[in-house]
């Protein structure tokens with residue numbers, strides 16, 4: 001992505017990691033690694049969900065209706081671009097391409113962690129560009145490690161800072177991401193996790209909060225604890241798609257951080273498979289966004305059959321978003337078209353009908369669903 005050095009961010013613990021990289025570089029490196037390396041999980045769990053073909057659909061393809069309501073907003077398709085980026089110059093173009101395309105296709109989108117913009121004032125325009133487009137549903141984004149102090153005197157994202165994150169993009173919902181696997185592989189990672197749940201509860205009193213993982217999934221017991229604190233929905237982001245252990249493995253390698261590079265390799269596939277995480281969270285009755293490895297409209301249909309309200313993709317749209325708005329829109333339309341094909345072949349005219357579509361679970365996922 002050719003992100004050059006950011007213009008002089010102040011060098012302190014929150015702005016600069018021990019090797020001298022600032023946070024805006026870190027977000028740029030994530031994009032670069034995901035575009036340049038194979039960092040997907042080694043097993044494709046979504047392929048284990050086999051929808052049962054309906055040889056007599058008794059519905060016309062033209063009548064397939066993919067409309068869905070999520071957090072009170074109407075989407076033309078049950079699709080979310082989950083939070084990825086912001087905080088460095090090239091991110092503005094990526095987020096602008098995503099937002100313009102999401103608005104035209106009528107789907108939801110989130111931005112990446114807004115920590116740098118909120119706490120350091122870095123590149124706010126790389127996020128706020130989203131507000132220029134009529135995206136039907138948007139998610140602000142902050143990380144759970146940032147809502148508690150990582151060391152004495154550290155700036156923390158509290159209710160006011162989170163309000164700023166929401167205002168910056170005109171967000172409808174605040175996504176709080178859980179990324180402790182990633183933190184454990186980052187040489188500069190945050191190691192404190194105690195107290196996050198209560199702080200999520202404080203945020204959930206002020207805003208609609210979506211609890212979001214980042215590639216390791218949410219179990220039923222974690223979802224129950226979050227539900228008790230007032231969160232309004234889950235983005236499961238399970239294992240099988242982008243592995244942040246893998247992403248951080250490559251970053252650690254580049255910097256000679258041998259221990260973390262090895263940890264990243266060992267934990268490459270750590271986590272709860274995305275389809276299993278959907279099945280664990282759906283019974284709680286809140287909206288569930290199925291994500292982690294969603295790479296086609298067929299995967300979206302599989303997620304709906306498991307009971308998800310919508311499906312989310314990040315790496316599945318990043319390449320197109322790094323090229324142009326036109327490429328992004330075409331890719332999103334491809335997803336929606338493929339979803340419509342799956343619905344047709346299942347005889348499901350609407351999303352609620354797709355929720356009732358029969359399926360068979362095979363492979364490793366079968367063992368997870370029986371746990």
Ligand SMILES: Cc1cc2nc3c(=O)[nH]c(=O)nc-3n(C[C@H](O)[C@H](O)[C@H](O)COP(=O)(O)O)c2cc1C
Pocket residue numbers: 030031034082083084085111112113141175177212213214215237240241242291292293294312313314315316318
């Ligand atoms: C380049 C990149 C950057 C990401 N940054 C964030 C982030 O800042 N905040 C967040 O909640 N998730 C972030 N994610 C995680 C995604 O939202 C998603 O949960 C995860 O990548 C799994 O989805 P996928 O397999 O479709 O990529 C990022 C993903 C990618 C690919």
